[in-house]
Amino acid sequence: MGLLNYSNKICLAPMVRIGELPTRLLALRYGANLVWGPEIVDKALVGGTPVQRVVNDRVNCIDFVKPPTNKVLFRVHPLEANRLVFQLGSASPDLAVESAKLVANDVAGIDLNCGCPKHFSVHAGMGAGLLKEPDRLISILQALVKEVGVPYNISISCKIRLLETKEKTLALIERLCSTGIRAITVHCRTAPMRNTEPAKRDYLHDIVNVCRKYGVSILANGDVSGHEDGKKLIEKYNLDGVLIARAAEKNVSCLRSEGPLSNHDLALDYLKMALEVENNFGNTKYCLTQIMQGAFRKDVRQAAQCAKSYDDLKKIFALEQKHSDASGTVSVSKHEKSILFAFENGSKLLKAFSTENAIKQLAAASFTKVIVYKSDNERSEEYQGYDEKYRSHGINLVIVSTDDLASKISQSDLIVCSKEKQSISFEALNAHKQILQFSAAEIESLCIPQQESSKDDESPNVQSHSIYDILFRKIQSSNTNKEVAT
Numbered sequence: 001m002g003l004l005n006y007s008n009k010i011c012l013a014p015m016v017r018i019g020e021l022p023t024r025l026l027a028l029r030y031g032a033n034l035v036w037g038p039e040i041v042d043k044a045l046v047g048g049t050p051v052q053r054v055v056n057d058r059v060n061c062i063d064f065v066k067p068p069t070n071k072v073l074f075r076v077h078p079l080e081a082n083r084l085v086f087q088l089g090s091a092s093p094d095l096a097v098e099s100a101k102l103v104a105n106d107v108a109g110i111d112l113n114c115g116c117p118k119h120f121s122v123h124a125g126m127g128a129g130l131l132k133e134p135d136r137l138i139s140i141l142q143a144l145v146k147e148v149g150v151p152y153n154i155s156i157s158c159k160i161r162l163l164e165t166k167e168k169t170l171a172l173i174e175r176l177c178s179t180g181i182r183a184i185t186v187h188c189r190t191a192p193m194r195n196t197e198p199a200k201r202d203y204l205h206d207i208v209n210v211c212r213k214y215g216v217s218i219l220a221n222g223d224v225s226g227h228e229d230g231k232k233l234i235e236k237y238n239l240d241g242v243l244i245a246r247a248a249e250k251n252v253s254c255l256r257s258e259g260p261l262s263n264h265d266l267a268l269d270y271l272k273m274a275l276e277v278e279n280n281f282g283n284t285k286y287c288l289t290q291i292m293q294g295a296f297r298k299d300v301r302q303a304a305q306c307a308k309s310y311d312d313l314k315k316i317f318a319l320e321q322k323h324s325d326a327s328g329t330v331s332v333s334k335h336e337k338s339i340l341f342a343f344e345n346g347s348k349l350l351k352a353f354s355t356e357n358a359i360k361q362l363a364a365a366s367f368t369k370v371i372v373y374k375s376d377n378e379r380s381e382e383y384q385g386y387d388e389k390y391r392s393h394g395i396n397l398v399i400v401s402t403d404d405l406a407s408k409i410s411q412s413d414l415i416v417c418s419k420e421k422q423s424i425s426f427e428a429l430n431a432h433k434q435i436l437q438f439s440a441a442e443i444e445s446l447c448i449p450q451q452e453s454s455k456d457d458e459s460p461n462v463q464s465h466s467i468y469d470i471l472f473r474k475i476q477s478s479n480t481n482k483e484v485a486t
């Protein structure tokens, strides 16, 4: 998988029940950079017959199922690759290692929960119970680093709470940093503090300084309200990232840089996503009713609470569309029509596509925004100097990195990508976007800069069979003025 880069990351926090696959995929679609799964206790994975890894072709996921009932304990989607952190509850180095190994090939990181103050956790020596026994906590992390992090080349991290005093917290952080872990999340509350009490950030700067000394990434959690707030906190405290929990529980689209969607739009996105990944019905109903709280009429909420099947939920939303002022089928008035090019070698493609003819054709097809994906191994300079050409045709050129790709896919009307980049086409399909896919050989020929054609060549009657012309014919014929049901 490769080690995680936690820098400048806005993340979905671990949340039992809420953080199952549909929420995580929506979080990524809306702009989360990394997503934490819900805490899963080691014994649930390895106790009795250990979980089994099953390829689920129907929904294109990996399932971890628990015999003998084969209940799905955890479902992973390929879109989460390199962005999913698995959170483990454990009180034992051996069990932690044994269970982490079962999922290590399918996740980008393993995070040890050292903050849960609930009785079942603390009582069993897990969660915040580990903060009272730092020697054991350290031995679990050391074992995870040595036996899982290093051999599987994935990141080990932990999520803690503040201790009673600043001195004790900083001393613990020093010890944690010496274990070889890659990141620490500090939930800025002590174990006895309720979530209703404001997060304490009075010595967060000191915590950051200790982590910087050891080169360990530091993320903060507690009372982060959304993307904008997260960015401000990262800057203010020199953090690597933030984790958002309750704000995302209520409305996971708080992760959007443009601000959250209405709960009505979100509920529909959520239901569609849950249906697509065949999420457990009970879990879908639970998450949906959280989203609906305070945002839907009481009778509609009650109907959702009484739903017994996905069909019931689908009917409720149809009912909601008929009766609520805030929903119904609305035509999205689009001021912008966007096309996203997502290929491995974006700069080469951009060069080839930045001829007068190509830009004119994009403008003629009513595109006002062209988004080009820049892969991590390309240099930013290769993308410079094209803006003005596009702007002169009324097109805004946007270069997007891996971190922001999912949110840009959700904003685009048409995605042009390579057949090999499956994660992109899955995301586009999940977001109900139109996609044009090309093979590696086709992309190579697309990357050859086109000759500026004479006026005659621009005649729509000229039928050329080059891949370039085929692409433009497809772009022109793509009907991207969609009606969206909310």
Ligand SMILES: Cc1cc2nc3c(=O)[nH]c(=O)nc-3n(C[C@H](O)[C@H](O)[C@H](O)COP(=O)(O)O)c2cc1C
Pocket: 013, 014, 015, 016, 017, 018, 037, 038, 039, 087, 113, 114, 115, 116, 159, 187, 195, 221, 222, 223, 224, 243, 244, 245, 246, 247, 249
């Ligand atoms: C519904 C829910 C479930 C949670 N489950 C977990 C969990 O599985 N693991 C964990 O470390 N924290 C869990 N938490 C705590 C959050 O990750 C987070 O630390 C806490 O809510 C504070 O962040 P916030 O102020 O953004 O909500 C949960 C919180 C909520 C609201």
